[in-house]
Amino acid sequence: MLLKDDRKPLVYSSLIVLYFALVFVLHILMQNDRVHYTFRKILPTYEVSFDENWSKSVEKSNKPFEKITSEKMTVWDGSHYDWIKNTNYSRVKDFAYYPLFPYFWKATHLSTLGISLLNIFLFAIGMFVMFKIFSDKLTLKHLLVLLCVPYLVIFMMPYSESLYFLFIALGLYGMIKEKYWLYFLGFLFASMTKSSSLLFLILFFCLEVLNALNHRDVALFFKRFLKAVFPVILGMFLVMTFQYILGAPSFFQSIISQKYWGKSLSLPEFPFSFWSNESRSITVPFLCLYFLPMLVVIGREFVLSLKNKSKKRLDNWKYVRLICIVFLVGNVFTALFTQHGGLYSLARYLLATPFFVFLLFDSFNRQRKNIWQILYFSIGLIVIFICKDYFLKADFFGVYLVLITSLIVFFYRRFKSEFLYPLFAIIILLNLFWTSYMFNCFLLDSWIFT
Numbered sequence: 001m002l003l004k005d006d007r008k009p010l011v012y013s014s015l016i017v018l019y020f021a022l023v024f025v026l027h028i029l030m031q032n033d034r035v036h037y038t039f040r041k042i043l044p045t046y047e048v049s050f051d052e053n054w055s056k057s058v059e060k061s062n063k064p065f066e067k068i069t070s071e072k073m074t075v076w077d078g079s080h081y082d083w084i085k086n087t088n089y090s091r092v093k094d095f096a097y098y099p100l101f102p103y104f105w106k107a108t109h110l111s112t113l114g115i116s117l118l119n120i121f122l123f124a125i126g127m128f129v130m131f132k133i134f135s136d137k138l139t140l141k142h143l144l145v146l147l148c149v150p151y152l153v154i155f156m157m158p159y160s161e162s163l164y165f166l167f168i169a170l171g172l173y174g175m176i177k178e179k180y181w182l183y184f185l186g187f188l189f190a191s192m193t194k195s196s197s198l199l200f201l202i203l204f205f206c207l208e209v210l211n212a213l214n215h216r217d218v219a220l221f222f223k224r225f226l227k228a229v230f231p232v233i234l235g236m237f238l239v240m241t242f243q244y245i246l247g248a249p250s251f252f253q254s255i256i257s258q259k260y261w262g263k264s265l266s267l268p269e270f271p272f273s274f275w276s277n278e279s280r281s282i283t284v285p286f287l288c289l290y291f292l293p294m295l296v297v298i299g300r301e302f303v304l305s306l307k308n309k310s311k312k313r314l315d316n317w318k319y320v321r322l323i324c325i326v327f328l329v330g331n332v333f334t335a336l337f338t339q340h341g342g343l344y345s346l347a348r349y350l351l352a353t354p355f356f357v358f359l360l361f362d363s364f365n366r367q368r369k370n371i372w373q374i375l376y377f378s379i380g381l382i383v384i385f386i387c388k389d390y391f392l393k394a395d396f397f398g399v400y401l402v403l404i405t406s407l408i409v410f411f412y413r414r415f416k417s418e419f420l421y422p423l424f425a426i427i428i429l430l431n432l433f434w435t436s437y438m439f440n441c442f443l444l445d446s447w448i449f450t
Contacts, residue, residue: 005135005136005138006135008131008135008138009128009131009132009135009138010128012127012128012131012138012142012143013124013125013127013128013131014124015143016123016124016127016143016146016147017120017121017124019147019152019428019432020120020152020155020156022432023152023153023156023432023435023436023439024068026432026433026436027065027068027436027439027440028068030043030064030065030436030440031064031065031066031067032064033064035064036064036065037062039433040062041394042394042397042433042437043065043394043433043436043437043440044060044061044394044395044437045060045061045062045063045064045065045066045440045444046058046059046060046061046441046444046446047059047060047061047063048444048445048446058446058447065436065440065443066440066443066444068113068443069113070111070112070113070114071112072443072444072445073112073113073116073157073158073442073443074112074158075442075443075445076442076445077097077157077158077159078112078157078158078159080094080097081097081101081102081105081158081159081160082102082105082112082158084097084099084102084103085102085103085105085106086106088246089243089246089247089248092248092249092253092257092260093257093260093261094257095243095248095253095254095256095257096195096254096257096258096260096261097160097195098160098192098193098194098195098239098254099192099239099242099243100160100163100189100192100193101159101160101163101164101193104163105158112158115158116156116157116158118162119155119156119157119158119159119161119162119163120155120156120162122155122162122163122165122166123155123161123162123165123166125166126162126165126166126168126169126170126354127146127169127357129166129169129170129172129173130169130172130173130354130357130358130361131143132173133169133172133173133176133358133361134361134362134365137364137365139364141364141412141420141424142361142364144421144424144428145360145361145364145405145408145409145424146357146360147428147431148401148404148405148408148424148427148428148431149351149360149401149405149431150282150351150398150401150402150431150434150435150438151282151347151348151351151352152431152435153435153438153439153442154348154352155352156435156439157442160193160194161348161352163189163193164190164193164194164353165352165353165354167185167186167187167189167190167193168186168187168190168353168354168355169186169354170182170183170185170186171183171185171186171187171190172186172320172323172354172355172358173186174186175316175319175320175323176316176317176320178316180227183231184230184231185231186231187200187231187232187235188231188232188234188235189235190235191231191232191234191235191236191239192235192238192239195254195258196331196349197232197235197236197239198236198255199327199330199331199334200229200232201229201232201233202330203323203326203327203330204225204228204229204232204323205225205229206326207228207319207322207323207326208221208224208225208228209221210301210302210305210314210322211224211313211314211319213302213305213306213308214305214308214312214313214314215312215313220313239254240252240253240254258338262339262340262342263338263339264338264340265337265338266337266338266339266340267337268336268337268341269340269341270341271341272341272342272343273341273342273343273344274342274343274344275342275344275447276395276441276447277393277395277396278395278396278397278398278438278441278447279343279344279347279447280390280396281387281390281395281396281397281398281399281402282347282351282398282399282401282402283343283346283347284383284386284387284390284399285383285386285387285399285402285403285406286347286350286351286402287332288379288382288383288386289376289379289380289383289402289403289406290328290406291328291329291332292379293372293375293376293379294325294328294329295329296375297325298322298325298326298329301322320358321358321359321362323355324354324355324356324358324359325359327353327355328350328353328355328356328359331346331349331350332346332350335349360409363409363410364409364412373410373411376406376410376411377410377411380403380406380407380410383403384403387399387403397430397434397437398434400430401427401430401431401434404423404427405427408420408423408424408427
């Protein structure tokens with residue numbers, strides 16, 4: 001029996017929790033020597049060691065998956081959030097991390113494993129909100145394509161992504177439904193969770209300039225821009241004030257401390273570098289497949305706005321779609337001009353956000369002209385050539401998930417259901433293995449999903 005539209009968001013959100021439960025089950029199975037031996041070629045493990053200078057060395061190992069404990073999850077950014085939670089910003093470099101997540105964690109009194117499990121439910125709630133946005137257009141394909149995307153592991157970690165995802169989802173819902181108070185709260189709390197606040201200011205300025213080219217009203221431009229950025233500016237002010245009270249050397253220490261993590265204004269450097277092959281296998285094909293078409297869309301919208309004679313502002317749905325595109329493009333340019341050629345963290349900054357999910361879902365509800373299909377197909381062939389050296393290595397396995405999932409997203413109307421759904425099943429099964437593998441890498445402290 002088909003689900004009623006009002007039940008779909010809750011059911012689909014519950015199935016997301018089930019997905020993570022299956023990842024844990026698979027991970028536990030891989031802790032058995034005999035089971036892991038069967039899959040060791042595609043699910044390798046690693047041995048991590050440090051020399052006298054604390055330089056990390058990572059080598060492949062034949063041992064089974066690690067047991068899941070709080071101690072093993074307090075690594076990478078999780079260790080910094082844990083430190084802030086316990087010591088109230090006792091290190092200058094940690095002011096680069098925004099306070100809402102570590103103090104939310106502190107208020108829950110949960111262990112590292114406990115907050116990681118709670119993050120799964122926070123993400124599921126955020127996805128419930130995203131499903132509500134598409135409630136009248138929601139189909140099973142929306143859920144299935146989400147479970148194919150190789151970034152879900154980040155929501156199993158003691159990171160701020162789940163809380164951030166929930167707040168941004170609420171903000172986008174408020175925009176679509178014209179509920180400013182919900183938008184205000186969503187972007188206020190999001191701006192206190194991650195350091196993307198500055199990007200939001202640029203984001204809304206660009207969108208309101210584009211909007212102003214349509215309605216040609218200067219007063220309306222300033223009114224809409226100030227209304228959009230008010231919760232963001234307030235959130236940034238509260239973060240800076242809170243950190244200054246806790247002993248930050250400067251009121252702007254949250255921005256200054258970014259230099260401790262290798263971020264400063266610079267020209268792009270080539271070739272690009274990554275912290276892991278797993279990151280490279282996701283980031284490179286994603287940038288080629290999505291970044292270039294999004295640039296084309298932004299240019300096209302700018303030209304159409306200049307030619308617009310009706311002087312009508314953008315409708316809510318198109319406005320949010322452009323917000324999502326500009327946010328993703330803005331993150332790429334931010335990485336290019338601040339990370340000295342290092343594209344570390346870019347995959348999760350792009351994929352683990354409601355902005356990407358909105359565009360992913362929206363693609364199932366839009367008719368594309370043949371010219372776009374030709375563009376996607378041409379770019380896809382170029383990506384396959386660029387990534388040809390990745391295909392036979394286990395730690396580059398993510399490239400298969402990105403390419404095949406993108407194939408469905410771009411050309412799903414040309415697939416018959418009797419072929420499409422078995423393809424979904426295969427990709428989701430592969431993604432379960434991939435997510436379990438990446439989670440184990442995190443427990444081993446061998447790399448970060450970045």
